[in-house]
Amino acid sequence: MAGPVLEMRSIVKTFPGVKALSDVTLTVRQGEVHAICGENGAGKSTLMKVLSGVHPHGTYEGDILFEGEIVRFKDIRASEQHGIVIIHQELALSPYLSLAENIFLGNEHARGGFIDWRQTLRHATELLRRVGLDDHPETRVADIGVGKQQLVEIAKALSKKVKLLILDEPTAALNDEDSDKLLHLILELKKQGITSIIISHKLNEIRKVADSVTILRDGRSIETLDVRSPETTEDRIITGMVGRDLDHRFPERTPHEGEADAAPALEIRNWTVHHPIDQERKVVDDVSIDVRRGEIVGIAGLMGAGRTELAMSVFGRTYGRYAGGTVRKDGTEIRTRTVAEAVGHGIAYVTEDRKHYGLNLIDTINRNVSLTALHKVARRGIVDEHEERQVSEGFRTSMNIKAPTVFEPVGKLSGGNQQKVVLSKWIFAGPDVLILDEPTRGIDVGAKYEIYTVIDQLAAQGKAVVFISSELPELLGMCDRIYTMAAGRLTGEVPRAEATQEVLMRQMTKDKEVTR
């Protein structure tokens, strides 16, 4: 067996306030396909950014040995010169340039500053053939599908004399056929002696192409398993991924079944949504869920599972292209084609991205809180500032928003306090159904507990709560029922009593069972 081509030793990477990686060790053997697995936020992408020089030497601790020598990359260029190329999940191609131009972007075949087109085209054709593409090198990138674009990225990597290819969730955006092609190519490159690291959520994929798998959890490397060994089953990998202790504290909560006799507060039936640009792709595929008053229902899923897309498309069709499905509120079918309609029917959506979609950061707490329901503090179109201030002061106290006054710009608050402002704003709108998308992302433990308490109170007041989260312990601690999604489909529904991290993770990593 060949020796290691890459060793990452005791890597520690800290961001202000968060330890993203603590003591991670990764050994990749020459010529193998090495998978990296872990929950959202386990540190996979950060580790690859350290390796490729996105986080330059000096911003992390620990050593990187490549081909037996210690390397210190100051940027991506430096790592590429050593033959380490990373392909990010979001493709980095320029859509209106040709395939050939993209392949050699930043690395042009040029003479005296002018591009040598003959050589460019000849070399590009050769590289495209190597990755299995027969498109003309002068085709624009915008005119080929995402699957082919991914292959162009690999051709670009090959042009840089790649020795170690890193692929960050390469099949997340691809359909089955394109995924298969890509995985074959990885195996083909392996035969040519190129080592690959592949980050993936899809366990069947890992079993198909990888030789070994390293599992990360909460910024630590847990173990490295030999995929070819019969003991490495999918369950074995899942155990490694979710072994986290249930050490978070949650408010005491009596499980609530909801009023079984009444119609569910929110009922989504056969909901299907297409990707806004790639309109062939179903991002949400025939999903049906329901939630009753007083109930907290979780939705678990890994990156690309379609949870946010489901929520946003139901909430005023703010994502993708609607392709089918109905929404019922308390048993009656309702229309939610605009945000105003959804809000009018008592639905609130608290976004996962509070900075871009939740708050006007340059405005005050006061005005952010009142925005969604300004009519409640206004008479004939004129806002009663007196009343508005009372409302926001009320939330500042009850939600424990840490700010000197409600006239503080929300941009100056900490993440946890910003989240409380977003929640306040939607609670003020007075909804019956709250869809909370990652409500505790990026906030500290203390603030998390406060937010759990608020969610609990909302349910106790008879609101129906949909709780989307990537943190399984959080879902287990808070929810009465948990749905799981994978690749746009509903893959399971687990009542509180039967839910464990293993059960959920198994359903979250299910790939499409029914192939078209």
Add this chain to the structure above:
Amino acid sequence: MSTDVTDKSPASAPPGGSGGAAGTGLLQLMLDGLRRNMRQYGMLIALGLIVVLFAVWTDGDLLLPRNVSNLVLQNSYILILAIGMMLVIIAGHIDLSVGSLTAFVGAFAAVLTVQHHVAWPVAVVLCLLMGAVAGSVQGFLIAYLGIPSFIVTLAGMLLFRGLTEILLKGQTLGPFPDGLQKIGNGFLPEVGPNTNYHNITLLLGLVLSVAVVWQEVRDRSRQQEFSLEVLPARLFLLKLVALVAAILALTLLLASYKGAPIVLIVLGALVVGYGYVMRNAVFGRHIYAIGGNLPAAKLSGVKDKKVTFHVFLNMGVLAALAGLVVAARLNAASPKAGVNFELEAIASSFIGGASMSGGVGTVLGAIIGGLVLGVLNNGMNLLSVGTDWQQVIKGLALLVAVGFDVWNKRKSGS
């Protein structure tokens, strides 16, 4: 923080506390207040400085009653445009067409009243309607069809300029009926005994002073009711005195000439009205929301397209009003009227604290920005500075004002 100083001083300071200490305390308070409200007061202070400088350089000519009256008349239309432009910029857009639109509406007014002898009040209404139509067409293209405002209004700029020349056949058309002229040149009528001053203007000044004091005091007590941080008592008193002094000084200046220009009254009403709308109306709040963070506003249920549409419709109406004022003031419609007005209005907004990315700015800011430019213009004219150097200096003023703002923001941000 600094409020502690005053909260304690009445109780804890010994009654015999030295008068000198109180003096430095007040200065300290002023500096403190300034530092914390740099953005708010910075431009106002700059305006004050410019006024003082030019008053000195022109040996007081700048502040002669006739000149002050002129200054108001000369700048009124830019200020009217600046109010509308401020709304457009807060919403995250730009409007390049307003200069041409003012010319077009002026031409339309001339055709109506001079060629077709339409009664002037009817013509005024028709002109404002014309502005509304122009604004709503542009607003529709921008809001509902998603064509960038820069493009739509650039096209509008060319289009309305061309239409103006077509309407006027390349010639100047006038004069206007007396009633219409008054909008641009007229003064409030004089009544009552001869006092050497303009009586109604004096009366208005006094009423305004009382209203401002009443408003400020009410605001302050309301804020105290909510135990919010308020200006320390002594500083508040100083602010009131300064405000009243400024109003009375302007009143006396105007009253010792021909009285308050009618257009000043119109402008005052617009400032108060739009200031109130931007601060207190749901519509105003929604403009700030879409300019500050469009996706967040959409997800909050703000009807962003409708708001954008109305912002441009409003701009059209204000541009029409400005067009009437310009035409009335010149007593003729000219195909070359309103050239570069859009740029002056945009510059006024940015000097007055607007941000390129939207979401920031106040109506009062636009007025202050417009006055900075106006006083620079007027002062340099009095000093017989050539238009060549005037442009250079105004360009620098814009750069300095916005540069200072950026620097100040970065300093407080880090």
